[in-house]
Amino acid sequence: MTRSPGENLTVATHRATLTDRYAAWREQGFDASRCPVRNVLDHLGSKWSTLLLIALAEKPMRFNALLRDVPDISKRMLTQTLRDLERDGLVARQVFPTKPPSVEYRLSATGESVLGPLTALVGWAEQHFPEIVRARLRFDTAAEGGSAPVPGETARVERPPALAPLPVRG
Amino acid sequence: MTRSPGENLTVATHRATLTDRYAAWREQGFDASRCPVRNVLDHLGSKWSTLLLIALAEKPMRFNALLRDVPDISKRMLTQTLRDLERDGLVARQVFPTKPPSVEYRLSATGESVLGPLTALVGWAEQHFPEIVRARLRFDTAAEGGSAPVPGETARVERPPALAPLPVRG
DNA sequence: CGATTAGGTCTCCATTATAGACCTACTCTC
DNA sequence: GAGAGTAGGTCTATAATGGAGACCTAATCG
Structure with a gap:
């Protein structure tokens, strides 16, 4: 291991x-x-969940703090993603009776327990990111420079054909 | 570690x-x-990507084999998800010149390298699944049994208010 | 009184997902 | 050689989801 x-x-x-x-x-x-x-x-993989978990990994945060911290998220998506995480028990929501009531979100014990796998995945993503970018470039240029830009093409065999012929029928 | x-x-x-x-x-x-x-x-987290990666972890598979294996996926989504994975270089697509050309999908080296983090995450998911199900039940019943089932309720403070009062203003 | 802060909800539109019909090329059966 | 079946998709129409931003309530500041 x-x-x-x-x-x-x-x-x-x-x-x-x-x-x-x-x-x-x-x-x-x-x-x-x-x-x-x-x-x-499926939930964890959704666009904002990971980002929120990572943001909350640092410290508990309030709604608007998260809104500022995760720049492109809308209120609606923040609310919804936090609800989902709360529902799954990864995040705890705590209301404080201040004059305008303030709400704090923090990782629960379960939420903390996911940081391990999450770190592994983030590490993988960062490590292989350049490679992936290169693959995308290759793919996109290959798609453009292919035999025909005509969209009505079926069953094009672009890549070098074969090695093991695979039984012709089942 | x-x-x-x-x-x-x-x-x-x-x-x-x-x-x-x-x-x-x-x-x-x-x-x-x-x-x-x-x-x-984001890509990895999409509904089908993980499932396909796991399916392909076992062995290379052909399009229709995957279609049969991952029961609820539609052709269109299978095509698209495979394209995405191919674009990112996680999956390699190989066309064999059989009479009706057959296409095989297999994990690339990069694709294999993600199995580690993926296994960790799947392990986490299985381990904490019962806990999460319980959390969901709790959440859902709490939401139903709350003060009012009326949908037009704003700023309800359901949970026990406070511990540390947090500065009243910034 | 009007502006601002906190923590949202609601509505509307744009993007995306999904099912399922359809297509091409080939082989097999009769 | 007509019709059915298989492989690997594409296309279309519709349902679900995502996101921007207006709006709401309560309290406090100037």
Whole structure:
């Protein structure tokens, strides 16, 4: 489990773990209400959730502080995302009886527990970001410079064809 | 870094890391094109991406195999999600010149490298799933059983008011 | 009295997701 | 050689979601 440079072994382990989990979900008919990926990760993956969790990782914050801190978010989305996070128990909302009542949001224990996986993912994203940008450029220029910019083209075989021919029929 | 039960120390580390990263993004004006969270994680978090990555973690698959395997996905979304993943370089698309040309999708090296963080996140999701379900129930019943089911209610202060009074004004 | 702050809600429009019909090319069956 | 089936999609029409910004309530400041 120590992050050695030879990741092949750990990749195999992850593969196995995920395959196993996936099989289990399948067996349950992929019931959305029982599949953690569809149930939990969908929320986490939404545009603002991660950003808010990271913002709140530093310290508890009030509504308008978050609004200022996460520049492009609208009030509506902030409210809704915070509600979702609160509903899932990742964020706790606390109202203080000040003259205009102030509301503070903070990570719950559960919310803190997600920081680990989240850090791993953010680390991955930062590490592979240049690579991904390059891939996008390649893809986009390939799409433009392809055989024909005509949009009505079906089944174009752009990339070098084959290695293992795959059975022609099932 | 060894997953000991006393996670407080590691939580502090993650907190620090994320806070640090967040500050860096802020300094760059949160430019979306430079922020890995907004740029990369958004894609990964989309409804189908994770599921497809997990499906492909097991073995390369063809279009219709994926369509059958991930039951609720529509053709259009499968196409689009695969394109996105291909564009980001996480998935490689390979066309075989069989009689009806067949297309195989497989994880690229980059795609494999995300399995680690992904496994961590999936593990977290499965581990905390019951907890989250409970939180949701609590939240939903609290919302229903609240003072009034009338939808036109503003600024309700449902939860027990205060502890630290927070400065009344900035 | 009018302006400002806090913490939202509400409405409206634009974007995105989804289902499902359709298409092309080929093979197999009869 | 007509019709059905398979592979890998595209296209269209509609439903759901996202986002900008107006609006609301209560209190305090000038």
